[in-house]
Amino acid sequence: MERKRIAVIGVGQIGKHHLDEYKRIGGVDIIAVCDLNETEARRVAEQYAVPHVYTDFRELLKRDDIDAVDVCLHNNFHAPVTIEALQAGKHVYCEKPLAGSYCDGAAMVEAAKETGRMLHIQLATLYQSETKAAKTLIDGGKLGKLYHARSTGFRRRGRPYVDGYGTPAFTRKETASGGALYDMGVYHIARLLYLLQLPQVTRISGQTYQEMEMLADRRATSQFDVEELGIGLVKFEGGLTMDIIEAWAVQLDGFEGSSIVGSEGGIRLPSQHQDALPMTYHFTTCDIDMDTVIHLAAMEKRRHLLNEHEWAYDSSQGHWIAALNGLVPLLPTAELALQTMLISEGIYMSSTLGREVTADEIIAASVSTAIRL
Known part of the structure; x- marks a missing residue:
């Protein structure tokens, strides 16, 4: 190389x-x-x-x-x-x-x-073992027709700076534009868009919150003006839907992992709280409902033994280096990230207007927040 x-x-x-x-x-x-x-x-x-x-x-x-x-x-x-x-x-x-x-x-x-x-x-998240397994099952037709997905992201109290790490730049619209949805939600939403084969957004409704207490001196220094919790419902062409909950801070002990359901099966990705559950695959066979655990380590071992360039899908930067060398085609990360931006901005817009908004409305209303050096 x-x-x-x-x-x-x-x-x-x-x-x-x-x-x-x-x-x-x-x-x-x-x-x-x-x-x-x-x-x-x-x-x-x-x-x-x-x-x-x-x-x-x-x-x-x-x-x-x-x-x-x-x-x-x-x-x-x-x-x-x-x-x-x-x-x-x-x-x-x-x-x-x-x-x-x-x-x-x-x-x-x-x-x-x-x-x-x-x-x-x-x-x-595109390079995690559970994403690879989910894509394999979907591409193999094991879920049938996909019709709903759920994107979840959890932190109990993990707001940048005000909860003890990072800088105030993460918490200000001036430099970051958004909070939990932009910082962490991008990982979870983009992964589901990838697994759903990048469907086209039609309509979005959502709400954002900043309700939990924070230390007064940290609030003042941070000028915290972004969301700590974002909620949304996205409608795509063809009737597919996705609901979203992304928390920097919330008074719960965890969320279930993100999931996708289809006419013939469903998958649930590992949750993010301390007692994380494994990835599971759910289906019905011989009129029996089956709940199975995916053996991710065995899958990864076999793939690396059989596929010369499997390492190119182990990390984002590894994939980048492989793509620069022409060893593998670059995954459509820019397009996935752009659709994720559309969804997040749609949730912000819907929260401000108090109603559902269309993709065309979001695109027409979007303005540059760029800062030139």
Whole structure:
């Protein structure tokens, strides 16, 4: 496999995680890092043996020895940096969510098409064993006609900054645009869209909440103005539906795992609370209702023994490196992320207006939230 030359833009918590993952995967040379905080950028460059440091990403993009850039910035910075990188001839790997608004996300996807460059979004749940098993069962017709899905995401008290981790930038519309739906919901919603084969949204209704107490000093410092809980119902073409509940904080002990049901079977993915249940497959045979546990470890072992490039589906960054080398086709992560943006923005719009909204309304009303560096 040819070694790919990559630059990382943003060396905060997520940027460092990406650098660690590149080191673990291998096959990559990190040519440069860029951050407005020059002191931290130089410290990180020294830690990871990166030869070049920038504080202006546009200067970095002038380099002709970079194959791709990895954008690890807050949501509202994604679109401007990604679009300029694509236009500079670089492939782009961008953190989730796609952007701060559907409008900006659509511009990113269009820029990738116009430039002929690859745009890959970090959607880690697509590479989990349960996602692979679910897709295999669905593709094999074991669920029959799919008609409903449920997307769940749970944290008891896991709001960024106010509950003890992360920075206030996660909790402000100014930099993040959204809360639980944008931060965590993207993983769960995008995975179900992938398993449902990216159906077209028609109508959305939803409600957002920020009701739980938080420490007064943390509230003041964070300027917390995004949702801690998002609820939604999505209708797709053909009658398919999906309900959504995504919590940064909620006074419960957990949610059931996400699920998909069809005319001949159903699957439930593992839940996220402490006593997580395994992935299960439900069907009827010989007039007997069957509830079965999927042996994910055995599935993974067999796939890795039989398939030369199975490793390319073990992680988002591993998939990125394999796709850059032409070993596997890039999964449609940008399109999945864009539809996820449409759904999340639709829930926000419905919550504000107090009624169901159409996909066309959401697209027409979406405005840029991009912040240019």
